[in-house]
Amino acid sequence: MKENKLIEMWNRIEVLGSIVQQMNQELANLRDLSIGTMSLVKKFDGYDKAIDALTEDLKKEKEETNVE
Numbered sequence: 001m002k003e004n005k006l007i008e009m010w011n012r013i014e015v016l017g018s019i020v021q022q023m024n025q026e027l028a029n030l031r032d033l034s035i036g037t038m039s040l041v042k043k044f045d046g047y048d049k050a051i052d053a054l055t056e057d058l059k060k061e062k063e064e065t066n067v068e
Helices: 003-042 047-067
Strands: none
Touching: none
């Protein structure tokens, strides 16, 4: 291969590497945001009732799916 082609490939690889690093940082930010949001929601009044209601809804949904 010509040197120019190798340099071009190297530059593309560098760009891809930086994009992957940005994506990893965004994923870490989203993880932190979701953990913080969940911690906040847990402090709301009625959280336990809501979890119980969601659990019941999921059970009913699963039963309906198994019947069909």
